[in-house]
Amino acid sequence: MRHAHDSSASCVNRCVSALPIATAHEILPTVERMLRDLESIRSSVKELAGRERGRLRFAATPSIAATPSIAAAIVPKLLAEYRALYPNIEVSVDDAAPDRLTASTLTGDVEFGIGTISERPDGITLQCLARDNLCAICRKDSALAKKRRVSWKDALQYPWIGIKSTSGIRKLIDETLFTLGMRKAVEYEVSYMTTGLSMVQAGLGIAIFPGILLGSFPHRDLVARRLEAPLVTRDVNLIRRAEHSLSPAAESFIELWYKRVGKPADL
Structure with missing residues (x-):
């Protein structure tokens, strides 16, 4: 130049x-x-x-009504470090419901989104940022917590505290149960996963949630045991417009994400 x-x-x-x-x-x-x-x-x-200035604007799922909040679990700590590294870059995080993550990216309101989507629409490219397993959330003093390995069959011997059927996580659970040929009635149905955690702590049963939830909202008496036979995973993706390169500000944020969170094994 x-x-x-x-x-x-x-x-x-x-x-x-x-x-x-x-x-x-x-x-x-x-x-x-x-x-x-x-x-x-x-x-x-x-x-x-040189990342001396710029703008970082993205969307992330803010609420745990449907999915554990990536915004609450990972983004705040990363942003604190990011601002320390790049103090002159303007940062804007849009709170977006899961069904709005792709829309705001396609319209250009944000440069990219972070979250989980069930289907990839035309014009969108997905890049896996993190991979999480469905886990049985139980009390540390329960017999389930003491098992070396926990299967779906093991977990569902206990009263099940479930998220509402409109949740993407619940749909993933129901699909797994259908594949296994298992039927299990929900003992307690909740709208918010934090409510489910409190009910598990009270000894009312077990919950099946992504393991990342306890990292975001720790409960001293609870533990997350990964469910096996089968393992059920959920990808957290970088959602961006196809054929659009990320800005230097966005690239530096994603680099920091992988540095702190780690890359999924197959990337």
Whole structure:
């Protein structure tokens, strides 16, 4: 960019010197303004590429009514470190319901989204940021917590505290039970997973939630045991427009995510 700027300035100087003196004096202020603008653009590009300034705007699922909040679990700590590393980058996080993650990205309201979606619409590219397992959440003093390995059959011998059927997590559980040929009535149905955790702590049964939930909302007396036979995973994805490159500000945030959270094994 510096070379281009010097070349442009030299070209302008040659052109101005070839003009009649009166004309040259008349256009000189305009030429000087153009050169200042060019220098400003050069400095801006350099600062953006060096992450000295810029804008980071993305959407993340804020509520645990349907899924454990990635915004609550991972994003705040990452943003604190990110701001310390890049204090001049403006950060904006849009609270988006799961069904709005792709819409806000497609319209360009945000540069990317972070969350879980069941179907990938046209124009969207997904990149796995983290992979989580469905777990049986139980009390540490329960017989289930003491088992070396926990199967779905083991877990469902206990009263089941379930999230409402409209939840994506509940649909994943129901699909798994259907595949296993198992039927299990929900003993207590809740709208919020935090409510389910409190009920498990009270000894009312076990809950089947993503393991990340206890990391976000720790309960001293509870433990998450990964369910096996089968393992059921849920991907947390970077949701962005296809054929659109991420800005340097966004790239640096994703780099920090993988550095702190780690990459899924198959990436």
